[in-house]
Amino acid sequence: MDLGLESSLWVGNKRYRAVLTGWHFRWTEVDKKNRDKKTVSVPVAEVVGVEEGRVEILPQKSVEDTDKDFTVFYVKRSSSGGSYGLLWRLGRIQFSCASRVLRDQWTKHLRTALKTHSPLRPHRLLVFINPFGGKKKGRQIYHSLVAPLFELAGISSHVIVTERANQARDHLLKKDLTGFDGVVCVGGDGMFSELLHGLIGRTQQEAGLCENDPAAALQPCPLHIGIIPAGSTDCVCYATVGVIDPVTSALHIIIGDSQPLDVCSVRQSSARVRYSVSLLGYGFYGDVLAESEKHRWMGPLRYDYSGTVVYLSNRSYSGVVQYLPADPLLSSPRDKTRCLAGCSVCSRSTERLFPHSSDSGSLYSSHFSQFSPGSEGQWVSVEGRFRCISLTCMSSSCARSPLGLSPSAHLADGTGDLVLVWDTHPLGFLKFLHRHTSTQDQFDLPFVEVHRVKAVRFSAPSGREEQEYEEIGGLSGETDEGQREYVDTVSRNGSRQHLAERAVTHEQKTATPFLCGLCCRKSPAVSVWNCDGEILPFTDIVCKIHGQLVRLYARGIEDGAAIRNSEERDECQRICIPNSFK
Ligand SMILES: CCCCCCCCCCCCC/C=C/[C@@H](O)[C@H](CO)NC(=O)CCCCCCCCCCCCCCC
Ligand SMILES: Nc1ncnc2c1ncn2[C@@H]1O[C@H](COP(=O)(O)OP(=O)(O)OP(=O)(O)O)[C@@H](O)[C@H]1O
Ligand SMILES: [Ca+2]
Structure with a gap:
């Protein structure tokens, strides 16, 4: 069927030329005063719904069933006033046609175009x-902001309000x-993590794979997964949508x-096996999580309190970190780029991961492990001793x-960024933390x-090594230079320098201890791992990055500045809706 259609339509008493081409629905006011021919252009994929009559959904649904009118709901962007991404809102426009036949043609064509252009x-x-x-x-949040939008879009939803932790994960693992x-999920990173574990586990079960087998090539x-943010950090939502806003997320879904x-x-x-997407952190972030669990009653503030x-x-922890670097020719964590919607690094990775798929984004093609024999570097x-280790x-x-933790990391390039913060003076560490809140480079210390990696292993020192370290006084008050005393070897098994030997070297160099009453306290020998907000019950770990293992209802962060600039240049504005239509 030819999806194109063009006719005059009225909005109130103003006449418009409306055109539906393959990918866009556009309308331009036909008026001598509209000399610059301002056109509103909405990609068909961003039309939320088409209804006969004059329809409103807010503050509540009302339908005036007039037979020459139809209403189009679509995605309208607005600046988020702070966050990097753009807020999405529901735009609405009510058109009147010359006849009922024309009205039916418009609704039919628009609905068919929707089906064709947004198959997911x-x-x-x-x-x-x-x-x-x-x-x-x-x-x-769900009932007042999200459910009405789902209903408008004809989505039927089965809603479960959880009564215990891990209910969502168990449901996904076992139920039909x-x-x-x-x-x-309507919640935070912890709820997302439940969905992640449930869906990955279920997919492997159905594929007849054992997910605990380290050699298994996990199936996508x-x-x-859709995330309606209602948590404390909401990091996965922020990093994939660019804003924390339930309406924006609902529209992406x-x-x-x-x-x-x-x-x-x-x-x-x-x-x-456990899975992580946002933070696998040892040392500072592990300790913050462990401390914050005692203060859940504080809500989101618990992290600031526990962080302080x-x-x-003033703790640091020793250990051996081994990592398998990713191909440095593809990208670098210090290349100052950002992974934004339509990211070319991630698209190329899709082609590498799913080489035999005609639609390189297809989930149903066979999944090629990045760890095929011979491909390992x-x-x-x-x-050494670390303030924190983050992946x-x-x-x-x-x-x-x-x-973020690694501003140039990519959502879907099959790699992770490993950030190693060596033991340092407390003010140095504060400088590192503080740089996360601005555009200053936290890696330029x-x-x-920071390393772009495909796999990581960590092991804490044996009890004896750590005891020797504590006996000789640790590294409190160490200078920035002191941290350079570490082993950097290229080997399969790693090589260990005796911690006590290095500690003596450090001790000889120490500056005046800072915050003495606090920092000279003995650190516990080991920290815990923070795995996307869950404390892991083990210390020595082996991690592997699985490229594009899951898919979210999101598109990555839209570059607000670029979209605004192109709108200023382009007559066909996506979001410039005359005030009378808002
Ligand atoms: C001086 C200001 C420093 C601000 C430092 C901000 C760094 C923030 C980096 C956040 C990275 C979040 C990564 C995502 C992790 C999620 O999977 C996980 C589950 O939701 N969230 C956390 O573990 C929650 C982790 C929350 C960590 C919050 C740390 C707050 C530190 C405050 C330090 C204050 C020092 C004051 C000195 C007087
Ligand atoms: N009904 C429930 N009772 C108790 N715990 C629950 C329930 N439902 C889910 N949980 C658990 O609560 C934990 C925290 O939830 P969630 O992630 O939604 O919020 P948050 O911790 O405030 O936010 P964030 O994870 O973004 O910091 C999750 O790990 C989840 O397993
Ligand atoms: Ca990545």
Whole structure:
């Protein structure tokens, strides 16, 4: 069927020329005064719904069933006033036609175009609401802001308000999921993590794979994940959409946006595999999480409180980190680029990961592991004392840190960024933390390194080594230069320098201890791993990045400045709607 259509339409008493081409629906006021021919152009993929009559959904749904009118709902962008990304809102325009026949033609053509141009739009969703996440507003957010939009878009949803932790994960692992196109969580990163674990586990079960087997090439999940942010950090939402806004996220779900995401698997020999996308952190971030769990009642503020307590306790931990570098010719964590919607680095990665798929984004093609025999590079091993060790599959931007833990990390390039912060003077570490809140480069410090990696291993020192270290006084008051005393070898097994030997060297160099009463306290020998907000019950780990293992209803961060500039240049404005239509 030819999807094109063109005719005059009225909005109130103004006449418009409306055109539906393959990909766009445009309307231009036919008026001598409209000399610059301002046109509103909406991509068909961003039309939310088409209704006969004059329809409103806010503050509540009302339908005036007039037979020459139709209403179009679509995505309208506005600046987020702070965040990097753009807020999406529901735009609405009510058209009148010359006849009922023409009206029916418009609604039919628009609906057919919608089906053709956005094949991933969900029809049926499974929604989990955590009533206790963040500020405990999950239920309210879903019912007042999201459910009316889903209804307008003809999406039927099965809603489960969780009664316990891990209910969503267990449901996805065991219950019948037939008929669902996607799964949505209303909550924070912890709820997202439940969906991630449930869906990855379920997909491997159905593929007859054992997910705990480190050699298994994990299969990508066929169901999309949607996140309606209602948590404390909401890092996954922020880093994939660019704003924390339930309406924006609901609209991404409705139009069936699709953003692949890398996932890191975390294993210890006998334990169940865990997954992480935003932060696998040891040392500072592990300790902050452990401390914050004691203060859940504080809500989102618990992280600031615990962050301060942990910072003042001035801890560092020793260990051996081994990592498998990613191909440095493809990208670098210090190349000052940003992964934005339509990212070319991620698109090329899709072609590498799914080489035999005609639609390189297809989920159903066979998934090629990045760890096929022979493709491995050389492992690098470093050993020493660290303030923190972080591994993230994406930038991990959030409200606290608008550019994130690794501002140039990519959502779907099959790699993770490993940030090593060596033990340093407390003020140095504060400088590092503080740089996360601005555009200053947190990696441009002598005690910080960042590596783009495909896999990581970590092991804490044996009890004896750590005891020797403590006996000789540790590194409190160490200078920035002091951290350079580490082993950087290229080997498969890593090589260990005796910690005590290095500690003596450091001790000879120490500056006056800072915050003596706090920092001279003995650090515990080991920290814990923070795996996307969950404390792992083991210390020594092996991690692997699985490129594009899951897909979210998102499109990456839209570059607000670029979109605004192109609108200023272009007559065909996407979001310039005359005030009378707002
Ligand atoms: C001086 C200001 C420093 C601000 C430093 C901001 C760095 C923020 C980096 C945040 C990265 C978030 C990564 C995402 C992690 C999620 O998977 C996880 C689950 O939701 N969230 C956390 O673990 C929650 C982690 C939350 C960490 C918050 C740390 C707050 C530190 C405050 C330090 C204050 C020092 C004061 C000295 C007097
Ligand atoms: N009904 C429930 N009762 C108790 N805990 C729950 C319930 N439903 C989910 N949970 C758990 O609560 C934890 C935290 O939830 P969530 O991630 O939604 O909010 P948050 O911790 O405030 O935000 P963030 O993870 O973004 O910091 C999750 O790990 C989840 O497993
Ligand atoms: Ca990545």
